[in-house]
């Protein structure tokens with residue numbers, strides 16, 4: 001059910017310090033911590049001695065000390081100390097996972113360790129570029145991560161679910177164009193000319209007159225999503241649009257729960273700290289609304305034995321259906337070759353992005 005040979009987001013760099021953080025990815029329990037030299041370590045959350053979680057222990061001078069009998073393990077996973085004895089059992093080893101830090105994120109590789117190539121990390125430079133300012137957040141959702149991908153590939157729900165922030169009748173009423181790029185990325189494009197700005201856009205634009213709005217839902221299997229949104233007053237040029245590129249970075253926790261790391265980069269009012277907080281709050285509210293629906297949907301699906309969806313396909317399902325097809329193709333590739341990898345492609349192009357003037 002899960003793609004293994006790819007990098008998944010394991011956390012924000014800023015949240016991993018010299019203390020143990022316990023998380024589960026793809027049903028694999030791990031601990032994350034940072035050495036005094038600054039390297040992030042991800043190891044199995046399991047003491048090889050008595051099999052209790054190492055997360056019940058503590059970090060002692062760059063070694064993880066098991067909370068049960070005090071055995072210690074170094075950053076390579078090797079046993080470094082056994083209380084009451086001199087010799088160290090060589091076979092007593094904690095499993096390590098390949099880890100990387102890029103774009104202010106910590107990444108984990110859960111597939112074949114010797115093919116974990118950092119060149120396969122998706123380009124998410126918007127998360128730490130000086131040309132963009134980012135609002136960030138995290139949400140844990142008790143739903144199958146594929147339902148989150150479906151949600152992000154069919155944004156017509158904004159009209160009904162997100163009325164208080166980004167939704168308006170124009171979203172569901174505007175047709176979409178769907179393209180598939182390089183067998184890796186689905187794009188669902190929608191234009192909404194000459195509309196009243198939904199509340200969150202009125203706030204970020206500081207403008208309540210008519211706007212032109214577009215959005216592109218971009219999905220790269222298994223769990224990288226961007227929702228490019230461009231808005232500008234109807235009397236101004238599209239080339240000077242205010243652009244936000246929300247990134248929705250999904251890592252399955254279990255079959256029915258998902259880590260949702262998100263960042264909302266914008267190309268305007270870069271130094272406006274108050275706007276960063278306002279966007280953070282507005283987006284968090286929006287994603288809480290998604291969570292409510294997704295958790296109910298997951299429970300309904302489980303109660304019905306996980307039937308395939310949609311039961312009735314309508315036009316806006318084209319994006320999610322294409323997303324599921326890409327995922328199925330990657331899964332098939334790994335089934336045929338357990339060492340297959342899936343090179344990422346570019347999500348969006350910055351070459352035509354210009355910082356817009358303040359309104």
Ligand SMILES: [Fe+2]
Pocket residue numbers: 151157158161162286290
């Ligand atoms: Fe939503």
